[in-house]
Amino acid sequence: xxxxVLLLFVNICFAQKSKxxxxxxxxxxxxxxxxxxxxxxxxxxxxxxNKDGFFSVDIPLGDYQLLVKALGFKLKSSxxxxxxxxxxxxxxxxxxxxxxxxxxxxxxxxxxxxxKEAPIIVNTLGxxxxxxxxxxxxxxxxNFSPGVRxxxxxxxxGFTQVRLNGLDGSYSQILVNSRAVFSxxxxxxGLEQIPTQIIDKVEIVRSGGSALFGSNAIAGTVNIITKxxxxxxxxxxxxxxxxxxxxxxxxxxxxxxxxxxxxxxxxTFYGIHRNRDEWDANNDGFTEMVELKNxxxxxxxxxxxxxxxxxTLDATVLNEYxxxxxxxxxxxxxxxxxxxxxxxxxxxxxxxxxxxxxxNKFYSIYSSVQYTDRDSYYGGLxxxxxxxxxxxxxxxxxxxxxxxxxxxxxxxxxxKRDVLTSGIEYNISSTEDNIVGYNRLVDQDVHAVGVxxxxxxxxxxxxxxxIGTRLDHINVDGIYQVxxxxxxxxxxxxxxxxxxxxxxKISDNxxxxxxxxxxxxxxxxxxxxxxxxxxxxxxxxVILSDNLEAEFSNAFTGSFNxxxxxxxxxxxxxxxxxxxxxxxxxxxxxxxxxxxxxSIVEEVRNGEGxxxxxxxxxxxxxxxxxxLFQLGGTIQSAxxxxxxxxxxADGSNPNESDILISxxxxxxxxxxxxxxxxxxxxRFSLSVTGTYTGEMIVPFVVSDSGxxxxxxxxxxxxxxxxxxxxxxxxxxxxxxxxAGVKNLFNSFQDDFDIGPTRDSDYVYGxxxxxTFFVGIKIGKLH
Amino acid sequence: xxxxxxxxxxxxxxxxxGQDEKVNWLDFEQxxxxxxxxxxxxxxxxxxxxxxxxxxMDRSVFTKQDVIALLNDNYYTIKFNVESNDTIQFxxxxxxxxxxxxxxxxxxxxxxxxxxxxxxxIELPATIILNEDFEIKKRFYRYISPTEMxxxxxxx
Numbered sequence: 027x028x029x030x031v032l033l034l035f036v037n038i039c040f041a042q043k044s045k046x047x048x049x050x051x052x053x054x055x056x057x058x059x060x061x062x063x064x065x066x067x068x069x070x071x072x073x074x075x076n077k078d079g080f081f082s083v084d085i086p087l088g089d090y091q092l093l094v095k096a097l098g099f100k101l102k103s104s105x106x107x108x109x110x111x112x113x114x115x116x117x118x119x120x121x122x123x124x125x126x127x128x129x130x131x132x133x134x135x136x137x138x139x140x141x142k143e144a145p146i147i148v149n150t151l152g153x154x155x156x157x158x159x160x161x162x163x164x165x166x167x168x169n170f171s172p173g174v175r176x177x178x179x180x181x182x183x184g185f186t187q188v189r190l191n192g193l194d195g196s197y198s199q200i201l202v203n204s205r206a207v208f209s210x211x212x213x214x215x216g217l218e219q220i221p222t223q224i225i226d227k228v229e230i231v232r233s234g235g236s237a238l239f240g241s242n243a244i245a246g247t248v249n250i251i252t253k254x255x256x257x258x259x260x261x262x263x264x265x266x267x268x269x270x271x272x273x274x275x276x277x278x279x280x281x282x283x284x285x286x287x288x289x290x291x292x293x294t295f296y297g298i299h300r301n302r303d304e305w306d307a308n309n310d311g312f313t314e315m316v317e318l319k320n321x322x323x324x325x326x327x328x329x330x331x332x333x334x335x336x337x338t339l340d341a342t343v344l345n346e347y348x349x350x351x352x353x354x355x356x357x358x359x360x361x362x363x364x365x366x367x368x369x370x371x372x373x374x375x376x377x378x379x380x381x382x383x384x385x386n387k388f389y390s391i392y393s394s395v396q397y398t399d400r401d402s403y404y405g406g407l408x409x410x411x412x413x414x415x416x417x418x419x420x421x422x423x424x425x426x427x428x429x430x431x432x433x434x435x436x437x438x439x440x441x442k443r444d445v446l447t448s449g450i451e452y453n454i455s456s457t458e459d460n461i462v463g464y465n466r467l468v469d470q471d472v473h474a475v476g477v478x479x480x481x482x483x484x485x486x487x488x489x490x491x492x493i494g495t496r497l498d499h500i501n502v503d504g505i506y507q508v509x510x511x512x513x514x515x516x517x518x519x520x521x522x523x524x525x526x527x528x529x530x531k532i533s534d535n536x537x538x539x540x541x542x543x544x545x546x547x548x549x550x551x552x553x554x555x556x557x558x559x560x561x562x563x564x565x566x567x568v569i570l571s572d573n574l575e576a577e578f579s580n581a582f583t584g585s586f587n588x589x590x591x592x593x594x595x596x597x598x599x600x601x602x603x604x605x606x607x608x609x610x611x612x613x614x615x616x617x618x619x620x621x622x623x624x625s626i627v628e629e630v631r632n633g634e635g636x637x638x639x640x641x642x643x644x645x646x647x648x649x650x651x652x653x654l655f656q657l658g659g660t661i662q663s664a665x666x667x668x669x670x671x672x673x674x675a676d677g678s679n680p681n682e683s684d685i686l687i688s689x690x691x692x693x694x695x696x697x698x699x700x701x702x703x704x705x706x707x708x709r710f711s712l713s714v715t716g717t718y719t720g721e722m723i724v725p726f727v728v729s730d731s732g733x734x735x736x737x738x739x740x741x742x743x744x745x746x747x748x749x750x751x752x753x754x755x756x757x758x759x760x761x762x763x764x765a766g767v768k769n770l771f772n773s774f775q776d777d778f779d780i781g782p783t784r785d786s787d788y789v790y791g792x793x794x795x796x797t798f799f800v801g802i803k804i805g806k807l808h
Numbered sequence: 809x810x811x812x813x814x815x816x817x818x819x820x821x822x823x824x825x826g827q828d829e830k831v832n833w834l835d836f837e838q839x840x841x842x843x844x845x846x847x848x849x850x851x852x853x854x855x856x857x858x859x860x861x862x863x864x865m866d867r868s869v870f871t872k873q874d875v876i877a878l879l880n881d882n883y884y885t886i887k888f889n890v891e892s893n894d895t896i897q898f899x900x901x902x903x904x905x906x907x908x909x910x911x912x913x914x915x916x917x918x919x920x921x922x923x924x925x926x927x928x929x930i931e932l933p934a935t936i937i938l939n940e941d942f943e944i945k946k947r948f949y950r951y952i953s954p955t956e957m958x959x960x961x962x963x964x
Contacts, residue, residue: 257867
């Protein structure tokens, strides 16, 4: 490395800027388009050489650190004194780089394998996976992420819930566009109501890693993010599925986006209609899969008053009708069992985001709302034909009103490396669920104020820490009635929940993370508590017990993440351990047939302490753009510290005693998924996806008194195929056709309970039997 | 009657012609020739197939008649796919895509030359404005709206 400084002129030194001219050379040949940077004590100056190697720059004379970058040459860094003597003829000699270039990287926006730079592990389910699995509702696609399992809980109404790390639905927080508007009521059917067509992606965070989420996110958060418009596009699609080869499931959807040329305004509109017939697995006249009619439409609009601010408005209206049971053509009260629900839900929000000129301080004010008006029918004759049966059946119609509001302000400040996020949030959730005939009432108001602060600290390249804490003040005021039982909750509680995540980058490819989070849940009715199932021909109710105390959790996670690109092959390996201990977990205990009509009542009680621990793993490899393989799963245990009572015998039957259990029911110790995709050509792709559900214990009601048998379910392997072909008819018109089969091996539960007195909660395993489908999509798709 | 048809035809042709005006994209070899004959300012626009905002630029900016007029009159314009595997001869040198087959998003040497930044990745769409001496004047790593593009093209 030589630096030739040729002295040509003698001049008087000026303090102000002077024109400096020079040339970049190698072996006397000029180097074009090199970038030359003079780094001074106070300021730095950049210039580029022209095609003949010459450059010029206006700088004060003095001492500089010189940085010269040119392609194919080693980065040159040396000290230089610019004087009046040399300023008109600086000659800088470069050295050819034989070992390869100093790399320049393009934003990794198109990685098929997720890069995980964030201190918290976020699993993202995008359009590709939704497409590969041909998921119609959010609930179907969630299984394809480690630690996540969606289960169907009722054959009469199709109540689904998502389990994260084995903890049931009420331990997770479901967010829509990052806002907590998914109420307790929404979590009963909502996952099946939100069509995938409106989704851009779903982000899953296991365990309570971030203080930004509510303290009730003990098992994690599922964030459903709706589509944001960029290009002017439109799309019309249709899907026809044949469940078990003969039961039709039809979908028609559209969406369109318009964005102004200056990107200052944009809007996207979508609408979906789905109509699925009911399906009976065992020809007993009672459904295993409910009839479903869903119409959803909505919009997301934004306007940017200035370059540094954005106003976003989104609104979705959904109307869903579902009915299960027997003789769906009759009025519900004339049947043996009917669970019929009609939801009218509106979900929407407005947010105003702005930032300062330097682009390092961000502010967000938001307000989101969800309102559901629901008509329900949970009941029927239950196999009986007496006048009393008819009267009870006639009075099983109910009305529900549910409101959720989330308002908040968030402030984010970016420092050189660190990020400070703080905010305040005020959430209201109000539910009134009333069925006069059973004297059933859930009237609950929850007000929660949360204040949080979180600091992302990156003292160096390798280490980062996310340290946060959240103060929640929650107020629950609830009345819960069924028959002659009346319970109430009136509680005000303030808790402080710290959260810490540490991440350390051992090398460019290996990252270690560890975290702790405290969480808590105030006693209130959650998803399952609002659902009514049917056992022994009578409805089965859930009610909160008296003197219910708040539940606390301590969650620890540790993970190892390896990410490396071998030429065009991208790989990612994640191994994560988790340990969550629960104090006073809310646990359902069956108290048997308590009500005069013989209805079984389950009580929510503070159960024995519990610990949930295990391992999540994920392995992904993509050898080229043509191939993607992903495999993930969970091996875990969910145990009570002391045996937990599940059924409390009343002593009337000598053959029935209390049932105690040491581990969680409905929770397999091993479950997982895989996802593979082959795109040999732009016009064709083939996906093979599947899930595995291990054995688990499923309680089954075997007598009118509610006595349980603890059955072990078999394991299931649910395999899906989808082939897709794409035609670019013109620049503005494209066509996509697809066909395939879900659950190819028809791995499905085969011991459903039968008849009017069946236990409708006795369902487990894959949600669908073998289903053939075809689909078409037309429009300006890209 | 015949005259009317002819007039209509001429009118239609002009109309079609007027709408058909497109940016006169050159490649680097053509640019070198052109620069030798008559130096002009140059605009280089880098894109990639997967870049949505690049598509937006193609559809909303480089289709505007005033932008096209300004570009075709005062600039030599180059549109270059950063992931291309072409071998380019320019300024007596050979540029290739050395990352091709080695990386998932292989970047050609040309954009590395003209658009690489220190401590920051190349972000697409990238627009580089050069003067008559092929010296870089301005670089933009974002979507440029038609109005902004007009003012950039007029300023430089």
